[in-house]
Structure formats: structure tokens, C-alpha cells
Amino acid sequence: MDAATQRLLEEKERRIRDAVALKTPDRVPIVPLGDAFTARQAGVKVSDFCTDPQIAYRTMIEVFSGLGELDGIQHANYNVHLLSTIWLSRLKIPGRDLGENDAWQVEEIELMTPEDYDAILDEGFGPWLERYFAERLPGTAEAFAAFVATLPDAFAAWREKGIVVFSPVLATVPYEYFCGGRSMQQFMLDMHRRPDKVQAAMDAALPFLKEQMRQVIRGLSLMGLWIGGWRTASEFLSPRLWERFVFPYYKELVDVAIEEGAIPVLHFDADWTRDLERLLELPKGKCVLSLDGKTDIFKAKEILGDHMCIMGDVPPRMLSLGTPAEVTAYCKRLINEVGPGGFILAQGCCIPPDAKYENVKAMIDSVQ
Amino acid sequence: MTPAPLRRSANRAPQWPDPMDLLSFSGFLGSGKTTLILALAKELAARGHRTAFIVNEVGEVGVDQRILRDDGLEVYEITSGCICCQMGVDLVKTMEALVREERPQNIIIEASGVATPDGIADSLSYYGGPPFASTRSIGVLDPTRLEALIEVMTPLIESQIAGVDEIIVTKTDLATGAEVAQARSVAERLNPKAALRTLSATDPVALADLARSLAKPGRTS
Numbered sequence: 051m052d053a054a055t056q057r058l059l060e061e062k063e064r065r066i067r068d069a070v071a072l073k074t075p076d077r078v079p080i081v082p083l084g085d086a087f088t089a090r091q092a093g094v095k096v097s098d099f100c101t102d103p104q105i106a107y108r109t110m111i112e113v114f115s116g117l118g119e120l121d122g123i124q125h126a127n128y129n130v131h132l133l134s135t136i137w138l139s140r141l142k143i144p145g146r147d148l149g150e151n152d153a154w155q156v157e158e159i160e161l162m163t164p165e166d167y168d169a170i171l172d173e174g175f176g177p178w179l180e181r182y183f184a185e186r187l188p189g190t191a192e193a194f195a196a197f198v199a200t201l202p203d204a205f206a207a208w209r210e211k212g213i214v215v216f217s218p219v220l221a222t223v224p225y226e227y228f229c230g231g232r233s234m235q236q237f238m239l240d241m242h243r244r245p246d247k248v249q250a251a252m253d254a255a256l257p258f259l260k261e262q263m264r265q266v267i268r269g270l271s272l273m274g275l276w277i278g279g280w281r282t283a284s285e286f287l288s289p290r291l292w293e294r295f296v297f298p299y300y301k302e303l304v305d306v307a308i309e310e311g312a313i314p315v316l317h318f319d320a321d322w323t324r325d326l327e328r329l330l331e332l333p334k335g336k337c338v339l340s341l342d343g344k345t346d347i348f349k350a351k352e353i354l355g356d357h358m359c360i361m362g363d364v365p366p367r368m369l370s371l372g373t374p375a376e377v378t379a380y381c382k383r384l385i386n387e388v389g390p391g392g393f394i395l396a397q398g399c400c401i402p403p404d405a406k407y408e409n410v411k412a413m414i415d416s417v418q
Numbered sequence: 419m420t421p422a423p424l425r426r427s428a429n430r431a432p433q434w435p436d437p438m439d440l441l442s443f444s445g446f447l448g449s450g451k452t453t454l455i456l457a458l459a460k461e462l463a464a465r466g467h468r469t470a471f472i473v474n475e476v477g478e479v480g481v482d483q484r485i486l487r488d489d490g491l492e493v494y495e496i497t498s499g500c501i502c503c504q505m506g507v508d509l510v511k512t513m514e515a516l517v518r519e520e521r522p523q524n525i526i527i528e529a530s531g532v533a534t535p536d537g538i539a540d541s542l543s544y545y546g547g548p549p550f551a552s553t554r555s556i557g558v559l560d561p562t563r564l565e566a567l568i569e570v571m572t573p574l575i576e577s578q579i580a581g582v583d584e585i586i587v588t589k590t591d592l593a594t595g596a597e598v599a600q601a602r603s604v605a606e607r608l609n610p611k612a613a614l615r616t617l618s619a620t621d622p623v624a625l626a627d628l629a630r631s632l633a634k635p636g637r638t639s
Contacts, residue, residue, distance in 0.1 A: 200432040234532070242566040286532065288572040324573070344537075369543040371505040402507055 075393030083124035084401030088113035097145025107204035118414035131193035137230025162231030220276035223299035224252035224294035274313030283320035343398035369405035374412035381416035437551030445558030447531030450588035461629035474509035506541030591618035
């Protein structure tokens with residue numbers, strides 16, 4: 051890497067770290083995320099993109115490099131099997147189960163049984179998980195290993211372009227694993243019918259997940275990582291159950307990430323507005339709250355603005371169905387009202403596959 | 419449901435041969451929405467209404483599509499890679515395509531089991547096709563599991579029921595009298611303004627009555 055690129059990377063990393071530390075950088079950093087969008091823009095088959103990590107990261111770099119001056123990228127690479135590793139679910143994969151340019155699907159069926167809670171307690175979560183993948187999701191572990199093997203090259207390639215790799219790995223709480231494996235419908239009933247068993251299995255899983263996260267942060271020298279929340283959102287769950295099955299587990303994962311010097315990016319999809327105040331219990335100036343457009347980001351600023359960097363939240367449907375002028379106006383509002391300090395501009399969740407190129411460019415250019 | 423602003427359609431002349439009615443159904447996974455909608459849609463098709471059905475519970479109706487098409491019902495699946503980001507976009511694009519290609523008289527949306535009427539209305543604010551003669555939202559409650567679900571998922575169940583125009587308590591053939599009474603009581607407490615009915619999707623008389631009430635022309639919510 052030449053000296054100019056190195057200096058550029060340091061400048062961008064400082065900009066992002068300043069935002070995380072609740073300072074006001076020279077300008078608001080822009081750190082987007084997009085996967086199938088890049089395949090579509092580059093004319094790469096989605097079936098190739100989502101199953102071949104070499105094609106995926108090269109496609110992502112090619113498209114994002116042409117979109118403007120990014121400070122960082124959230125994920126450096128993509129592989130569809132990642133979804134099975136966090137939701138313990140089967141997938142419908144383009145080119146195999148779907149048309150080669152269709153969107154991949156998580157198949158929400160009951161793959162994990164109530165007896166698996168006992169198996170987790172008997173065997174330990176790690177051995178149980180290994181057996182679960184081998185028996186019920188064959189090929190997942192191998193695909194995941196192949197994906198991980200490409201990460202160092204992907205990181206280097208992004209850095210060569212002067213783009214910081216911000217949060218390229220994802221972790222989550224036991225709830226998300228079990229909810230995906232059992233299916234949401236069955237898991238909700240489990241929390242009613244056998245809550246103590248569910249909690250015992252969660253408590254058995256957590257040490258494994260914390261240690262796995264610790265080793266990944268160390269092994270890949272991560273600047274940050276996603277700690278994701280999808281069906282743990284406040285909009286779904288009663289407060290009493292959220293307090294019992296959700297928040298304590300996030301706190302423990304966040305603590306481990308911070309201990310290891312990584313920035314936890316709370317990628318919280320759906321509406322978390324009810325419980326924003328609870329996030330004040332997480333360490334100040336160390337985390338990022340990444341919202342997808344459903345949580346009230348302006349309320350988040352009001353409650354957490356002095357405590358936690360906020361990221362987001364250009365709505366995916368605005369990127370697909372809106373106009374560049376609409377996108378620019380919304381981004382300016384975010385920069386002025388949620389920023390300029392302690393704020394990172396990004397799309398909500400992920401840039402959708404059919405986002406308009408000019409809308410994504412308008413989002414990226416709006417920080418200049 | 420408050421009709422979506424339909425802001426892009428506001429600039430278009432409403433040149434459309436038949437008035438279109440939009441029905442959207444919300445309710446948690448397994449509440450009986452699909453069974454109810456399929457029975458209703460067949461009933462509407464039998465009455466000569468061109469009906470299109472948009473479903474986004476992936477895989478739920480795929481095997482039945484050919485049979486449904488034989489019955490004159492077009493089924494569109496929304497396939498979202500993620501539970502949240504893409505659904506609204508796909509819904510709008512699917513609606514615009516089917517309106518253009520099929521010109522149905524009724525469009526029935528089966529929302530995802532985790533979607534809410536407000537979320538659907540929000541997504542439809544981007545709909546750019548011809549305007550609807552009426553829009554109507556229906557919340558579906560399963561009395562056999564309501565006690566458990568209301569304990570676990572109070573916010574979701576409440577937001578799926580609050581604000582809808584009509585609440586249907588399903589599975590009366592499977593539920594006890596006490597369960598149905600409790601479901602009615604919950605429905606009345608959460609949304610006292612909504613019309614309330616109880617039925618079983620296996621009861622042809624009740625379905626015919628529902629189809630009649632939903633197929634009336636000129637309704638507005």
C-alpha cells in the first residue's frame with residue numbers, strides 16, 4: 051500500500067472513531083452496506099455472488115469504489131450461508147432452489163425441536179451446534195469456513211482502495227439462534243410453555259458465543275463487529291420477556307467486544323423505540339446503534355445522543371422507490387439533527403437489491 | 419386502516435375500467451390467515467370477481483398456486499431476503515405489476531406474520547398505480563393460542579389489531595367457547611371501533627357471508 055492510501059485510511063478511521071467517541075469529526079462519516087445490490091449493478095448473477103466469496107467481495111469493491119468517497123464499509127464480503135449460521139435455518143439459494151437472480155430466502159420452518167434444549171444442556175452448545183450443522187444443515191460449516199478464509203484478502207483489497215473495513219463479522223444472542231431454528235411461531239410458544247428450559251439453554255449457549263466472538267475479534271484484528279438484533283426487537287416482545295431473554299445477553303456480548311478493543315455495532319432492525327433508554331446501561335462512547343428506519347432515530351438522538359453514536363437510517367424503500375432529491379433531503383436532515391457529532395450516515399439495514407444507483411450515490415455524496 | 423396517501427398516483431388521471439378494492443390481512447404466524455384468505459378468494463372468484471392475492475409468507479402457498487390459478491385466482495409471492503428491509507419495496511412493485519398485468523377487481527394482501535397494518539400502509543405510500551375504490555384492513559386472531567401469544571408478544575399482537583377496520587376471530591371449530599369469548603373480549607378492548615366477527619374457515623355459510631360483506635362495491639374505509 052502506498053503512503054497516500056495509508057494516510058487516507060488513517061484519516062477515515064479517525065473520522066469514524068471520533069464519531070463513535072461522540073466527538074464531532076471534520077465531517078459526518080459515511081459507512082454503507084450492500085450485497086445483492088452490487089451484484090445487480092455489476093451484472094453478476096446473484097447465484098454466483100451469494101455462493102462464491104471471491105466473486106462477492108470483488109463485486110462489492112468494484113461497485114462501491116465507483117459510487118463516491120466512502121469512509122468505510124460495514125461488511126467486506128458476503129456468503130448466503132452466513133444466514134444459516136445465525137438463524138439455524140435452511141435457505142433457498144438462487145441457482146439451486148430459485149432463479150439465478152432471485153433474492154435468497156431464509157426458510158422459516160421448525161428445524162430445531164424442543165428436545166434440542168435438553169441436548170444443548172447435556173452436550174454443551176458448541177458440540178450440539180457442530181452436530182446440528184452436520185445433520186440438519188449439511189454444507190453450512192464448510193461454506194462458512196471457506197468464507198472466513200477469504201476475509202484477510204477481502205480486508206486487504208478494501209484497504210488498498212482506501213476504504214476502512216468497519217464491522218465485517220456478525221454475532222448475536224442465543225434468542226436469535228433459537229428463534230430461527232425453532233421458527234418464530236414455535237419459539238414464542240416455547241417462551242410461554244417452557245421458559246425455564248429456554249433460559250437454561252440460552253445460559254448454556256452464551257459462554258460459547260462470547261468466547262467464539264472473542265477469538266474472532268483477536269484472529270481478524272477487528273475494528274468493530276455487528277451484534278445483530280432482528281426478532282429480539284421491542285416491537286415484538288412483551289417487556290418482561292425482553293428483560294429476561296434479550297437484554298442481559300446483549301449486555302454480555304457488548305462487554306466482551308469492548309474488552310477486546312472492538313466497537314460493537316448494534317445492528318438493530320425493526321422498532322426498538324420502547325427500550326432505547328435501556329441502552330444507556332451500555333458503556334458510553336464505545337458502541338454504535340445502527341437503525342433501519344423503523345426505530346425513531348430522532349427519538350434515539352434525544353435519549354442516547356450524549357451516550358452512544360447513532361448510525362443510519364436511510365430507509366431501504368426510499369433507496370429503491372424514492373428520488374435522489376428525496377434521499378439528499380433526508381440525509382441532510384439526519385446530518386443536521388442526528389449529527390453532526392456522534393453520527394455515522396448509512397442506509398437502514400442493507401441497501402436493497404433493486405436500489406437505484408443514483409439514490410445510493412446521493413446518499414454517499416450527501417456528507418460532502 | 420387509514421388509506422395510504424398513494425402520493426405517486428395523485429398525479430395520474432384515474433383512467434381505470436373497474437374500481438379496485440384492496441383488502442389487507444394481518445395476524446401472527448399460524449393465526450389462520452392463509453386458510454381464511456384462500457377460502458375467501460375462491461368465494462370471490464366463484465362470484466366472478468377477478469381477485470389477486472399477494473402473500474409474503476415464503477413457501478406457504480407455492481404448491482397450491484396452479485390449483486388456485488385454475489380457480490381464476492392469481493397468486494403473487496413476495497420474496498424478501500431479510501425479514502425487514504425489502505418487504506415494503508417488493509409489496510409496492512408487486513402491486514404495481516399485477517395491477518398493470520391482471521387488472522383485478524380485488525387485491526388481497528396477506529401480510530407477513532410479523533407485519534402490522536401501519537407498516538403496510540407506510541409501504542403503500544409509495545404505490546404509484548391507479549387509485550383504489552376502497553381499502554380495508556382486517557386483523558385475524560387465533561383464539562386457541564391467544565392467551566400464550568398475548569403474554570409473550572403483547573406489542574405485536576396489539577399493533578396487529580389496533581387500527582384495523584375489522585377483526586376476525588378464526589378457528590371457532592377448534593377453539594373452546596371460553597377461548598372464543600376471551601378472543602372477542604381482547605378484540606373489543608384493543609379496538610372497540612372495529613367490526614368483529616367469529617368464524618371457521620371450514621364453514622361455507624360464514625365464508626359466503628364474509629365474501630358478500632367484503633365484495634360490496636363502493637365501500638370506503
